[in-house]
Amino acid sequence: MYRSHYSKDVTKKDYNKSITVAGWIEDIRNIGSIAFVILRDRKGTLQLTVLKKKNPGLFEKLTSLSRESVISVKGVCKENEKVRNGYEILPEGVKVLSIAKTPLPLGVVDKVEADFDTRLDNRFIDLRKQKNQAIFTIRNAVIAAVHEYLRSQSFIEVHTPKIIASSSEGGTDVFKLKYFEKEAFLAQSPQLYKQSLMASGLDRVYEIAWYFRAEEHNTRRHLNESTAVDLEMAFINDEEEVMNVLENLVYNMWKRASERKNELKILDKEISVPELPFARIVYDEAVNKLQDRNSSIEWGQDLGTDDERLLGDIMKEKGTEFYFITKYPLESKPFYTMSEGEKYSRGFDLACKGVEIASGSQRIHDVKLLEERMKACNLNPKDFEFYLKAFKYGMPPHGGFGFGIERFLMKLLDIKNIRECILFPRDRTRLTP
């Protein structure tokens, strides 16, 4: 056995007993006749204290190891007020499981901070840092909240193909790949498939989906491979029903994150749970407000980065960090978006702190209208035959949204670079690790 206890799981009951701990050597402080070895595991750190006089061989063995080597140590757990954990371990036996090469390409607890590029090149070490462990623990918690909430609302989790024959929606660039003798693409989103499922009777579906986008953007808020909560629901009256699911989902994710006190403390963050329902602002009103603040936005345009930020400020003055922008102009939304009158659509975005984190709509379920909209958007209905077929044999009214997980984490934890929110980011130039 390599481990009987994690560092944080040791309690007073374990004092004066022999326990086994395992992990990475974070630091060795050799004072001469006594040495302190800081051992790190997933839950924190603990201190091993060795006396030279008591066990010269063990002292030599431990203090000559390199930082970040992996060991398992059996020893007596002693209460000691001088130690931060309140206890220390007096080793009796050490198993060296792996010796780390020196020098490290990246220090885990060094005083000099490395560039993000260097960190990503050595991500396996970078992820040993407490802050990064905290980010991904919270990521896990919010994804758990997604499953918990959506399943409680009768949604079922689905998985749609990522290798597809035609581009999902047009608009964005897609990655091409060889599929035996054919050409195929990586899915930019599950849009067409989750809509097809609305004709299957499954009614309410969601997917933690991969998005692959070949756009050559190079910003702190874009990835070429990202994840999203993609959802679709049938028999809706209007997009308001979809927005209602979305705001409750976000609320539950935010709430679950706020319960991760330890991780939030490590990240030096306080999270206050937003109030429901979120504010709604129609697109026209948003444009008016922006124009009042000297934005050059014109009706019909999508909000630029500055506009999004400015609207975020305006809404914050009103005391809200979450808000839906509704009734977008039809021309600025994808072909499958349900129209409302001539100019408007039933499409919406959800913004948080001045950044769009989700967008959705009621969809068109009438096949004729759908084909018309495709043509209006310069798409060829022939390229979407499998999709259109699903609308011809009984398709209920439906709607849904896509909701970026990394974007959400960025806003939740006020992280500046989206790459911090995914284990191994893929961007314009990075393909490894």
Add this chain to the structure above:
RNA sequence: GCCCUGGUAGUGUAGUGGUCUAUCAUGCGAGCCUGUCGAGCUCGCGACUCGGAUUCAAAUUCCGGCCGGGGCGCCA
């Protein structure tokens, strides 16, 4: 795709044509030290992104490649 900007020891940096045998910190190695927890002290190790050009002289100026960082467009 467009615009701006950078590349110096393992890591992060100083350096604006000669005084660079290249600064400092951290790291690594050796030594001293019985309560460290950003341990301390002594000694040592270790670098100018690549190719070309200008010049008596280039880390420093110019051109190109490669690799980063930031902003915009677009989006999640």
